[in-house]
Amino acid sequence: MFTNEEIASFNELETSLYNYISQNIEKVAYMRIRELADATHVSTTTILRFCRKIHCEGFSEFKIKLKLHLETNNTTVLKESHHSVTEFFERTLAGNLEEKMIKAAGVVANADHIMFIGIGSSGILAEYGARYFSSLGKFSVYIKDPHFPIHTNILENSVTIALSVSGENNYTTTHIHQLKQKGSHIISITNTKHSTISKISDINIPYYVTEEKLEGSNITTQVPVVYILETIAREVHKQNRQLE
Known part of the structure; x- marks a missing residue:
């Protein structure tokens, strides 16, 4: 989902955003940009800059990328x-x-x-x-x-x-x-x-x-x-x- 080069380029706020997204991918995939900003205590500008750093033109494209990631990496449900x-x-x-x-x-x-x-x-x-x-x-x-x-x-x-x-x-x-x-x-x-x-x-x-x-x-x-x-x-x- 995120390359080592992309993660290395994040500043402190973007790293905090990255950590939240990594731990809440399913939730973030359906959030509005303002909801994500409130949840992570960063500005919408920071989120848009973050999206551009991972080669997405905007937040909508980033959410599509998240959903595709979820579809191709479904977690295996273990049987009892x-x-x-x-x-x-x-x-x-x-x-x-x-x-x-x-x-x-x-x-x-x-x-x-x-x-x-x-x-x-x-x-x-x-x-x-x-x-x-x-x-x-x-x-x-x-x-x-x-x-x-x-x-x-x-x-x-x-x-x-x-x-x-x-x-x-x-x-x-x-x-x-x-x-x-x-x-x-x-x-x-x-x-x-x-x-x-x-x-x-x-x-x-x-x-x-x-x-x-x-x-x-x-x-x-x-x-x-x-x-x-x-x-x-x-x-x-x-x-x-x-x-x-």
Whole structure:
């Protein structure tokens, strides 16, 4: 909205005006010039000079600029956390999620080596998954370096559990290709089955919640992923106990 050069050119009164506008953009966009002058304790002349400094011919043009800014930078309205969890249970648990988790658990239970991969928040959960599986008796590791040397004999009867919200992360996709080519079975947990990662996986478990982003960051809830990971780990433990 305001460039660094424009802000640097403001005098003391104009800086005060700038601070008020920045904190009250939605209100200022519909004010008359006299109302803004009264609210900021500056003259209308100061406001007009301010408008010219940001390349607007007058206050009317400045308000149009403000409204356009609001339209293109709408603040994301975050859902309450329980809405996301409810959405997950309503959309997914009514389907075949349990069947997919049991199938995945069977593959994991029979594997000699378990590896988790992911990046960002998915990477944090991948590390958590490795620790949780290990705590329940199935030793697992989290690999975050796609070039980490892994011997082929380790991958012969291994399972890779890949986590990705979008299912399109290039790092994770590349890692999957490398592991898959060396014989590792791929289980992916993604937000949708219509993604690159889900399609190249042997088993895909989608959880379907509305994806949310805030200022470029993906803030989609990860509660479903925790639920799926813990359920699979417990099922693996159960199956292994039955074989004892």
